[in-house]
Every structure is written in structure tokens, then in C-alpha cells.
Amino acid sequence: MENLILDIEIDENAKESLLKKALKSELSVKEYIEKLVVLDINSTIDLENDYTYNYNLNKLYDNFNKEVSLTKIENALLELLLKNKGKIVKIETIAEVIWKDKEMTRFTLRNKIKSIRDKSFYELIVNHSNIGYCIN
Template sequence: MRVLLVEDDLILGESLKEYLEENEIEVVWINDGRDLDQALQLNEYDVIVLDLILKFEKGENLLHYLRNKGIKTPVLIITAKNKIEDKEVCFNLGADDYLTKPFNPKELLLRIKALSKRVHVSDRYKIKNLEIDLENQIIIKDGKEVKLSKTAWNLLTLLLKRKGQIVSTETILNYVWADKAVGDEVVRQYIKELRKVLPPESIETHKGIGYRLKDEV
């Protein structure tokens, strides 16, 4: 699971990142809301944890931006604002959960896991003669199960979540391989693996940019 943490308190941000990683959750932490776009371009997230009181940009504005941009990733608000009016504003803007500071890190972990499971229940896709279940990592093709490597599954997950969009090679490398030093040739290798399973011409190559899973497939 990968979480985007937007928190400008350096001590709190570091401690939350450390705690979540100890519990096998990958965390991308930004302490400046102005870096949100870049973080979204480089990775796909299961949950976004967003503070409201930020130095350069109000968390409410960032939440509004996320939903206007069409990003459906669950957003968990963490904030010292504890008035019902503050909660009402955030839920109306599209927040999925709201946790007031101070809080027990374990409660944050439990809420993140609950939000992630809620989203994954519907991670099912149908592409022509394929039925894809991302949660259980099962592909059924013409009534028979098709096997994919773990890495190919991660790549397919990213392409499905951004279906119809060109996904840059840089984004793919960051999402699938994280900090591992691999190059474009490795990406091409796993694109080739997916093409053997998906319907013909499902994946477009945009030379020098990245790949696109056609929206109409």
C-alpha cells in the first residue's frame, strides 16, 4: 500500500512516516502543499493523508483541487480543527475521513487500512474477453485464469487506474520499482508481458513519453 502524506510539521511528519513504514505501508511525504502536483504525477496512491493547516496553501483548497481534478483516491484529513463546521466543509468538498489532532498513530493506521479496503472492493475491470480482479490479482481470459508476474501486476494496476491517460515512463518507474535503479528497457519488457495477455493494440506506446491503456478497451 502507498500513502501520500501532506504535513508541514516536520517532527510529526517524520514520526508518522516512520510509524507507517514500520507497519509495511510505503509513504511519500511532502511538507509543502505546492509540491502536490509533482507527487501526484510521480506516483499512484491508495490513500492521501492531508493536513489542513499548511504554511503556503490551505488544506481545504488542496482537497477542492484534488476532487476538481477528478482524483478519486480516498482522502483522510488530519488536523487540529475540531469544530463540526470544519468537518462539514471538508466532507462537502469530498473528504472520506477526518481525524483530529492529537491522535494515536495506531488509529491513523486503522483508518488508512479501512479506507484502502473500501476502495479495493470495487477494483474489478472487464476488457473485452478479460475479467480483471486487481484486489485478488486474478485475470480470467476466455474462462481460464492467466498468470502474470508480480511486477506486471503492479504495472497493470497503474495503467488501469489511469486508463485513457498517457502514463510517463518516469511515473511507471517510480510506481513499480520505487527506489530501485532500473531503466526504460525493463519497462518495455513488462509492457511486452502485458501485451501478450491484453487484447491486441490495447496499450499505445508514446515514444519518448510513456504508455497509454486505451480508454475504449
């Protein structure tokens, strides 16, 4: 692994806060910052058409790095599909996880999928007829 050396300037308050957090985590400041950077990098997934999804922020960003406005259900559905990237998520699983005890019709699910596609791009979510959906 190649080292990357950074020189950053932060004010006194931020410096004190950083030192306290590193101490609390029982890490050196260097180790703490390395951990933050790795967490940030690993929290973002690259999608097709230059779209990205940030797990820490639970937000989808378009190819101009602008946030795509999703409803709570759309975001939860997208996150479920992304956590199972490359696998088909069954319709029954989607109903259990996203709608919980509420009734979900296939029509409602199709509308949510269409809405996400309209706000992003069609190929993002792949339909597997009468089985479920996935993101490749």
C-alpha cells in the same frame, strides 16, 4: 432501479458468520449482502477481447475466464495503467511507482510491456513514444 430478488441457501455456520459480520458493520443482512455484491461488481473492469481484471483479487482473466499468470511487476504495472485508464502514465511515474528505488531502464520496461501483451493481447497497452503508456 429495478429490484432483484434472490433466494440463497447457506449452512448454519455461514449464516452465523454472515449475521455477525452484518452486525459488526451495523448493517442489516440485506444491506450487507447488497454492499458485497456492489463491491464485487465494481472490483471488476471489462477490457477489450473479453478480458477482465479483478481489483480485489489483483488478477487478469482471459476471454475464457481463465487467470492469466503475471509476475508481481507485470501485475503492478497493469494495475497502475488500469487505475489511470484513458490517461497516459509517464515513464518516470512508472519507474517511481513500480520500481521504487531500484533502477529501471526503458529496455526493462519495454520487456515487461511486451510480456503483458504476449500473455493477453497486443492492443491492451498503447505506447506513446518517449512519453509513457496507457490503456484505453
